[in-house]
Amino acid sequence: MLRGYKLVLEGPTVSxxxxxxxxAQSMGLFANDPTKRKLGKLVHEKVEQELKGSKAVASVEEVYESRNLGLRGAPDLVLKDGTPVEIKSGAVPQKGVYFLHRVQLCLYALLLEDVLGWDIDRGFVYYAKTKEWREVTLDEQIRRKSLKLLRKAKKLKAKKEVCKV
Incomplete structure (x- = not known):
């Protein structure tokens, strides 16, 4: 949620x-390659198995749903303090985290904040190729951008239009 007030978003629930x-489609990044998806799934499963027993991990791919946001999803991992973690098997940026990954983490944080009632100020992306953990600060700017993209996606879903946000 944006600090200080509760959000209620109109429209259908989306994931x-x-x-x-x-x-991704609007950025020209989306390629639905089944081989890459299968490889990504295998990498996720391996990393999740390695981390599952960690005392810091609260849940693995548990589905959360917020009626207020009309949003549902299953972060790859949620740490005990509510911090979402996304595991990525693809390309690794030279520094920082890709915009799309920041948006994804932020949407999970907004979802978890609403469901759990906690403030979540950060998330992590784990890049499996390099075994790097990269922290993402979830500031107001990325929160506003993520909510704007969520609203647009909900409108598209309501109109049953093709995704182009």
């Missing part, structure tokens, strides 16, 4: 994946 796919 975080739907929003991310819409944004």
């Amino acid at each position: 975080v994946g739907f929003v991310v796919d819409c944004v």
Whole structure:
């Protein structure tokens, strides 16, 4: 949530994946390659198995849903303090985190904040190729941008239009 007030978004419930796919398509990034998806799934499963027993991990791919936001999703991992973690098997940026990954983490944080009632100020992306953990600060700017993209995706879903946000 944006600090200080509760959000209620109109429209159909959408998944975080739907929003991310819409944004990716609008950026010309989306390629639905089944081989890459299968490889990504295998990498996720391996990393999740390694981290599952960690005392810091609260849940693995648990589905959360917020009626207020009209949003549902299953972060790859949620730490005990509510911090979302996304595992990525693809290309690794030279520094920082890709915009799309920041949006995805932010949407999960907004979802978790609404469901759990906690403030979540950060998330992590784990890049499996390099075994790097990269922290993402979830400031007001990325929160506003993520909510704007969520609203657009919800409108597209309501109109049953193709994703182009």
